[in-house]
Structures are given as C-alpha cells and as structure tokens.
Amino acid sequence: MTYKTPFTKWLELESGKVKDPVLVQQRHLSDLKGLFYDAEAEAERLRDNPLIYEVYLAYDGEAQEGQLGYSTTLIYPGKVGDEYFFTKGHYHAKGDRAELYYCLKGEGYLLMQSPNGAVNAQFMSAGAGSYVPPYWGHRTVNTGQERFVFLAVYPADAGYDYGTIAENGFASLMVEKDGKAALVSNPNFSRS
Ligand code: PAN
Ligand code: ZN
Numbered sequence: 120m121t122y123k124t125p126f127t128k129w130l131e132l133e134s135g136k137v138k139d140p141v142l143v144q145q146r147h148l149s150d151l152k153g154l155f156y157d158a159e160a161e162a163e164r165l166r167d168n169p170l171i172y173e174v175y176l177a178y179d180g181e182a183q184e185g186q187l188g189y190s191t192t193l194i195y196p197g198k199v200g201d202e203y204f205f206t207k208g209h210y211h212a213k214g215d216r217a218e219l220y221y222c223l224k225g226e227g228y229l230l231m232q233s234p235n236g237a238v239n240a241q242f243m244s245a246g247a248g249s250y251v252p253p254y255w256g257h258r259t260v261n262t263g264q265e266r267f268v269f270l271a272v273y274p275a276d277a278g279y280d281y282g283t284i285a286e287n288g289f290a291s292l293m294v295e296k297d298g299k300a301a302l303v304s305n306p307n308f309s310r311s
Contacts, residue, residue, distance in 0.1 A: 208258030212278025
C-alpha cells in the first residue's frame with residue numbers, strides 16, 4: 120500500500136485560476152463547433168474564434184478509484200447569437216460518479232439532463248454549492264457580465280463522455296430574451 124502525500128493548491132478567487140496548475144485547457148469556439156443552436160451566428164463568430172472557457176486542473180494524481188479530482192473552470196462572458204457562452208458538457212464515462220460544483224465568482228447556470236429525459240437548471244453565484252447526481256449530463260453557462268468561476272470536485276476516475284452531447288446536443292439552452300436569461304428547449308435536440 121502506498122499513501123498519497125497530502126497537498127494544497129491555491130485557487131485565485133479573482134481570476135478563477137489555480138496557482139501552479141497541473142494542466143490548463145483552453146476551449147475556443149472552434150473546439151465547440153456545432154454545439155451552439157444558431158449555426159449562422161456560430162459561423163460568423165468563428166471568424167474571430169473567441170476563447171470561451173478555461174479549465175485549471177489542481178489534482179496532481181492518477182485517475183484512480185477513491186481519489187478526488189478537482190479543477191476550476193472560468194467561462195468568459197459573451198454570446199453566440201443570443202445563446203450565452205457555455206462549456207461543452209458531458210456525461211461521466213463512469214456514469215455512476217457524482218460531482219460537486221462550488222461557485223467562486225460571477226453567475227450562471229448549471230444545466231443538467233438525465234438519461235430518461237428530465238432536465239434541470241440550477242442558478243449559481245458566489246457561494247452556491249451545486250450537486251450533479253450520478254448519471255446526469257452537465258453543462259455550465261455564463262449568463263452574467265463578468266467571468267463565471269466555479270470549483271469542480273469529482274471522483275478521479277469519473278472520466279468524460281463528450282460524444283453523446285456532441286451527437287445529440289443538449290436538451291435545454293440558455294438564451295438572452297428581453298435582456299434576461301431564459302431557459303428554452305433546444306430545437307436541434309435529438310435523443311438517442
Ligand atoms: C468539470 C468540467 C469543466 C469543463 O471539471 O470538465 O467545467 O467542462 P467540459 O468538460 O464539459 O468541457 C467537470 O464536470 N468534470 O467532471
Ligand atoms: Zn463532470
């Protein structure tokens with residue numbers, strides 16, 4: 120038996136970054152191609168290909184059962200057409216793994232959908248601790264004017280299934296309507 124050495128990573132609350140991250144992932148619009156419902160608006164914005172979000176990985180170990188992964192995500196403010204910037208969204212490859220999101224800055228929504236067709240949207244602003252139960256697909260959306268930042272804590276072996284959402288889309292969308300965020304059904308959604 121080997122015992123993992125305890126450690127601390129510092130989360131920069133203003134910027135949303137992790138100091139000395141293990142890995143940084145940057146997602147530009149081109150990495151999310153086909154996910155925004157308004158294909159014309161997406162094609163238009165692809166010309167400047169904005170940076171949509173970044174993930175700062177804090178956990179420095181193996182994807183082993185029993186360990187916890189954690190990272191911050193910062194989503195920049197902005198829209199493609201009238202749809203707010205969001206993360207790709209995924210199910211966990213090990214579907215029975217849950218996750219906790221803790222909002223550090225800004226505001227937005229955690230959109231979730233279950234395999235039997237239920238949809239759910241949790242509003243998050245600094246202090247919100249939102250729970251993603253096992254099996255729910257999840258995506259976060261920045262509906263505010265500043266960066267939306269949250270800490271995610273998850274079983275290190277949860278893994279990612281991006282394919283299902285890349286193929287079917289997400290059931291609900293957050294769009295700006297009369298100057299406010301509104302949850303609407305995705306006209307392009309198909310269930311497999
Ligand atoms: C989060 C997400 C992160 C980025 O750490 O991975 O917010 O979203 P996508 O992975 O959908 O691009 C998480 O849910 N991990 O399991
Ligand atoms: Zn997840």
